[in-house]
Amino acid sequence: MGISYPTLKQWIYKKKLRTVKTVGGHHRIPESELDRYLHLESERLPVDLRRPDFRRISGRNQLVGRVTEIRIDGLIAQVTLSIGGQKITSIITADAVREMRLKAGEKAAALIKSTEVMIIKI
Secondary structure: OOOOHHHHHHHOOOOOOOOOOOOOOOOOOOOHHOOOOHHHHHHOOHHHHHHHOOOOOOOEEEEEEEEEEEEEEEOOOEEEEEOOOOOEEEEHHHHHHHHHHOOOEEEEEEOOOOOOOOOOOO
């Protein structure tokens, strides 16, 4: 997350970060809580350091999350990211998954490139 241990402790005590207490009184942070803060680490860095592993692209609609599932079937792979408690799934080539060495639990970003975005009132 890019924060110090004392800051993490303060967030826990101030209830900014939800934890589960063990029998021994230790705090355990659920992955869903960590996912809420993944984007903050990169926002503090200078622009040239924010995206060192990305190709040079113009798309800015990037949603940072955690890979929750990868299913490969032949040439195609289905990759699911958890982003702020929501799931987003993308179909990419199996070769792309292997080239990126993508694994469940890793931090990744979904790049959304579209000419249209629709909003639905729920």
